[in-house]
Amino acid sequence: MHTKSILETAKDLQSKKISSVELTTHFLERIKKFDPKLNSLITMAAEQALTNASLADQTIAAGQAGPLTGIPILHKDIFCTNGIKTSCGSKMLDNFIAPYDATLVKKLKTAGAIMLGKTNMDEFAMGSSNENSYYGPVRNPWNLECVSGGSSGGSAAAIAARLALAATATDTGGSIRQPAALCGVTGIKPTYGLVSRFGMVAFASSLDQAGPMANSAEDCAVMLQAMAGFDPNDSTSVEKTPPNYVTHLNDSLAGLKIGLPHEFFSEQLNPEIAKVVDNAVKELEKLGAVVKEISLPNTHLSIPVYYIIAPAECSSNLARYDGIRFGYRCSNPKDLEDFYVRNRSEGFGKEVKRRILIGTYVLSAGYYDAFYVKAQKIRQLIANDFINAFKEVDVIIGPTTPELAFKIGSKNTNPIEMYLSDIYTTSLNLAGLPGLSMPGGMINNLPVGIQVIGNYFQEAKILNVAHQFQKVTNWHTQIPAEFV
Amino acid sequence: MSFTQNDVKKLAYLARLAVDHSIVEDLDRILQLVNKISEINTDHIPPMAHAQETKQRLREDVVTEPDVRTIMQSEIPESAKAAGLYLVPKVVE
Numbered sequence: 381m382h383t384k385s386i387l388e389t390a391k392d393l394q395s396k397k398i399s400s401v402e403l404t405t406h407f408l409e410r411i412k413k414f415d416p417k418l419n420s421l422i423t424m425a426a427e428q429a430l431t432n433a434s435l436a437d438q439t440i441a442a443g444q445a446g447p448l449t450g451i452p453i454l455h456k457d458i459f460c461t462n463g464i465k466t467s468c469g470s471k472m473l474d475n476f477i478a479p480y481d482a483t484l485v486k487k488l489k490t491a492g493a494i495m496l497g498k499t500n501m502d503e504f505a506m507g508s509s510n511e512n513s514y515y516g517p518v519r520n521p522w523n524l525e526c527v528s529g530g531s532s533g534g535s536a537a538a539i540a541a542r543l544a545l546a547a548t549a550t551d552t553g554g555s556i557r558q559p560a561a562l563c564g565v566t567g568i569k570p571t572y573g574l575v576s577r578f579g580m581v582a583f584a585s586s587l588d589q590a591g592p593m594a595n596s597a598e599d600c601a602v603m604l605q606a607m608a609g610f611d612p613n614d615s616t617s618v619e620k621t622p623p624n625y626v627t628h629l630n631d632s633l634a635g636l637k638i639g640l641p642h643e644f645f646s647e648q649l650n651p652e653i654a655k656v657v658d659n660a661v662k663e664l665e666k667l668g669a670v671v672k673e674i675s676l677p678n679t680h681l682s683i684p685v686y687y688i689i690a691p692a693e694c695s696s697n698l699a700r701y702d703g704i705r706f707g708y709r710c711s712n713p714k715d716l717e718d719f720y721v722r723n724r725s726e727g728f729g730k731e732v733k734r735r736i737l738i739g740t741y742v743l744s745a746g747y748y749d750a751f752y753v754k755a756q757k758i759r760q761l762i763a764n765d766f767i768n769a770f771k772e773v774d775v776i777i778g779p780t781t782p783e784l785a786f787k788i789g790s791k792n793t794n795p796i797e798m799y800l801s802d803i804y805t806t807s808l809n810l811a812g813l814p815g816l817s818m819p820g821g822m823i824n825n826l827p828v829g830i831q832v833i834g835n836y837f838q839e840a841k842i843l844n845v846a847h848q849f850q851k852v853t854n855w856h857t858q859i860p861a862e863f864v
Numbered sequence: 865m866s867f868t869q870n871d872v873k874k875l876a877y878l879a880r881l882a883v884d885h886s887i888v889e890d891l892d893r894i895l896q897l898v899n900k901i902s903e904i905n906t907d908h909i910p911p912m913a914h915a916q917e918t919k920q921r922l923r924e925d926v927v928t929e930p931d932v933r934t935i936m937q938s939e940i941p942e943s944a945k946a947a948g949l950y951l952v953p954k955v956v957e
Contacts, residue, residue, distance in 0.1 A: 475939075476939065477938075477939070479932065479935040479936060479938070479939075571915075572915035572916055573915070573916045573918070586913065586914050586915065587915075612921070612923070615918065615920065615921060616914070616916065616918050618916060618918070681900065681901060681904065683897065684897055684898045684899075684900045684901050685898075685901060687894060687897060687898050688898050688901070695879060699879075702880075704950050704952060705936070705939065705940065705950060706936075706939035706940065707939075709940070709941075709944065713953045714953070715953050715954070715955075716952055716953050716954075716955050717880075718953070719952060719953050720880045721880050721881065721882050722882070724879075724880050724881050725881050725882040725883070728881070730887075733881055733883055733887065734887065734890055734891065734894065736879045736881060737872070737875045737876065737879060737881065737883070737887070737891060738891065738894050738895075738898075740875045740878050740879045741871075741875055741891075741895075742898075744875070744878065750902070751898065751901075753911050754901055754902070754904075754906055755898075755901055756911035756912050756913055757906035757909040757910070757911050757912070758901055758904055758906060758909075759911075759912040760909055760910060760911065760912035761904075761906075761909060763912060763915075794890075794893060795890050795893065795894065796893050796894070796897055799897070810915075811915065812914075812915020812916060813915075
């Protein structure tokens with residue numbers, strides 16, 4: 381049951397081969413059996429899931445089912461879920477039960493998807509290894525000593541271990557694509573503004589974007605179809621009707637122009653990963669694509685710019701956590717000042733504090749122009765690189781990450797080493813472009829992610845490229861031995 | 865360029881955080897990383913605040929949500945609220 385695609389499973393459900401209650405029970409049992417090894421979930425919602433599965437079975441019986449009716453999924457614990465804890469991976473929100481559903485949660489619920497639980501993540505989505513979670517690190521299903529990547533590490537590990545058919549995730553600097561790459565699953569970060577941010581705990585509002593993770597581009601297309609679209613509750617939501625992502629999956633790749641940015645293949649890249657990307661590109665050439673070398677000259681500035689803009693927005697967004705109306709409250713504060721300081725100092729972890737302080741610094745008087753405004757100007761240069769590249773090519777392909785999943789604890793002494801895991805992903809967030817990571821090979825039994833970048837609102841195109849690749853390869857169907 | 869203990873103390877005060885001294889080294893490393901942008905000429909480049917050109921939408925000034933005070937107040941313990949208000953430590957002696 382856990383090796384089929386969403387559309388195959390939907391067919392089984394609608395032909396009454398299985399019921400949603402049986403399917404949901406199967407996945408809940410897999411979570412109980414396997415998750416203690418992974419720590420990919422923070423909260424399980426078994427009771428609610430079974431109730432909703434039984435309602436889904438009624439919808440199916442009434443002949444009103446859609447492709448997601450009765451399909452078990454997981455939500456990243458950054459999305460508000462009415463009545464179920466939303467911790468955002470932080471002690472600050474360990475007691476927070478949202479009084480409403482995020483738009484994305486509501487949309488997937490309306491589409492009939494069954495939420496099994498909430499996935500582990502780096503605290504407030506700040507991290508690239510899931511080691512910053514208050515609930516402990518997520519382990520990589522391919523090697524339990526390695527990190528899952530982050531910040532959506534719980535979603536990625538759970539999908540790789542087949543604990544659900546799909547999961548939601550968010551990406552501010554690579555948090556969908558990097559863990560998808562390290563765990564060997566497919567994940568897409570849509571164009572900024574395509575999926576509503578309402579009810580998604582804010583980290584860096586001009587960069588944050590939600591997207592799906594699953595075991596194939598086809599499954600991601602089905603999920604994205606339900607998630608995308610205008611939301612009046614999100615002031616940055618784009619008023620555009622999304623195309624049909626599923627029907628475009630089978631478009632031909634003949635004549636597709638692929639750009640390979642030479643900056644993505646510099647000495648920082650593990651040469652074995654470069655070889656895997658090269659092989660993937662050859663497969664696409666066999667399908668009729670044409671390859672062209674391109675340049676994104678400001679790539680090297682994306683990490684410095686990101687670590688000004690993201691902390692600046694984070695310091696502003698996280699100012700709301702004062703412990704008064706919700707969230708962590710310290711005991712026996714001396715006075716109001718002590719109350720604020722202790723609520724925040726005891727509630728936030730180390731990485732969050734680092735970023736709040738850097739953000740406070742770059743926004744403070746005397747430094748605002750030299751750092752924040754200057755970073756915004758270079759952000760424009762980075763976006764221009766892509767705008768120019770897309771005048772010549774249809775998609776851009778490269779590695780998702782410079783290296784494979786690393787050992788838990790191996791990058792904890794210097795935050796910069798961790799930041800560099802995202803050298804190929806952050807530039808898309810700065811520009812607001814869509815990007816997808818798909819498994820393209822294995823090295824030492826660890827997955828390698830291939831990144832496919834599209835122009836604004838070209839999600840259908842990059843899903844199409846990934847789907848065509850997955851039709852002629854089987855990296856996406858590999859299951860880690862312990863989780864078969 | 866690097867942070868002094870005093871700089872960090874000031875920043876921590878602004879952000880209402882208490883931090884230990886070991887954080888200074890980490891902040892210095894980040895500062896060093898982001899400082900790379902100072903080498904770049906950005907004359908005549910407009911700052912990019914946002915990935916999409918979005919306009920602030922307006923809507924009719926009508927009530928769209930019911931009063932949710934009770935639901936919102938269920939987030940904190942009974943001891944932290946009174947008469948529908950939130951309790952904080954005493955500010956005036």
